[in-house]
Amino acid sequence: MTLDLAPLADGTAPLARRNPVAKAGAALLFTLPLISTVDPFTPAAALLVELLVLPFFGVRPGVLLRRATPLLLSAAGILVTMVLFAAERGGDLLVALGPVDVTTGVLATAGALILRVFAIALPGIVVFATTDPTDLADALVQNAKAPARFAIGALAAFRLVPLLGQEWRTLSLARRARGVDAGRNPVAKLRLFTSTAFALLVGALRRGVRLAVAMDARGFDSGLPRTHARRQHFTIQDTFLLVSAFLAASAIIAAAVVLGFFKPIVG
Template sequence: MILAPAPVADPAAPLARRNPVAKLGAALLFSLPLISTVDPVTPAAALLVELALLPAFGVRMRVLARRLAPLLLAAAGILVSMVLFAADRSGTLLLALGPIQITTGVLTTATALILRIFAVALPGIIVFATTDPTDLADALVQNAKAPARFAIGALAAFRLLPLLGQEWRALALARRARGVDAGRNPVARLRLFASTAFALLVGALRRGVRLSVAMDSRGFDARTPRTHARLQRFTGADTALLAGAAGLAALILTVAVLTGFFQPVIS
């Protein structure tokens, strides 16, 4: 599965060995400032920096491409929406299809939004590709002082994520065995997709309730402090990673402002 939670990067890579909380904080510090701009240059520069740092995290390009594949659907949706419904049609007219006018301004805005989605999502993908979920939960409790109930519950949900794909295939095969098939009818396909998604949601909720009851019965809701089998240490190198991420984000925004490319979301 594309969203499989198991780490797939080289664990011996320099930045892959860093504390999970440090990697998660660095991803947030680097990607959040990108939300403040709508120009295409700033997220493009951020993407170049992120791709340049991939070897330091031990992530291979083929693995990254597989995990970025779902974002291509979002990019296509943004492009179609901007072409059809964009209010600003400034710039040079490139193509006119009846009432739809495709201009350079529309394509520039769509490109900026698509690049920003990839630039914001890529750090998170790198973090989860280089981090074991159990280590992340332990680090959240030990270093970020997150509630143990929240961290362990999130870990359990993350571990169960691959089951959604298996259940979807099982539901589809079961309905096909009962003769429920949409064929080539797009409306029937949409209805079948909606009903399968609803059945998957109901099954996930039931499993979540059973898991919650099972965890509570084993003392996960106890108020007493819990011990940790894996100690997560936050070192000076982890602090340097946070500072480096904040510094790179500030440098990219500063260069964009000085060169005149920076366009704030609210002008």
């Protein structure tokens, strides 16, 4: 169990060099309109735009696929859930699995949901793949005026996440060394997984408490102005990135309305 959260993109790419707050804001502005509709055209068009600008972020397709692996599991879960429990089963009948009818309408609805999940999650994946966590925390404090206690605390937590994978492996090896092994018994495996997860949670809480005390001892909650070792500048190019993301999202929504695909999520 390993977690890789370091930036894996080409840092010299044009959009990868943008301010972290600008990249995060652009991702938010581009994906928020996708929530307003349930049609498949809007997320499909958004995905196309995201894939077209991907080279400008310096993200390699292999890196993107590796980072998006959890989304593939989510897509499978959405498909299975819709096939089994969809209330509306319009369209042509494709397969009859006992009491479950798989129709074109069900697959279209599931496809639209899967496209929306990918279209909303992909910008966030790209932002974190092209941004150093320390730069993001500094930009949040300097440009977004976020509280230093929150931003630096989030950075510390983010840096500690990969340690969870190492601790899980350490706990598993320690229990195996003491003869605690589930073998092929699924019930024993579930019990062992639960106890290991609880031990990992307890360790994470203890580390979090120690980290909070250390931050308070260093004056993060003093309210005094703080200096910054790494300055983060918000330039006209960063503003252009935000405006471009908003205009691209507006154009996609307008195209969906004009072409008759727009289906508001409310109403």
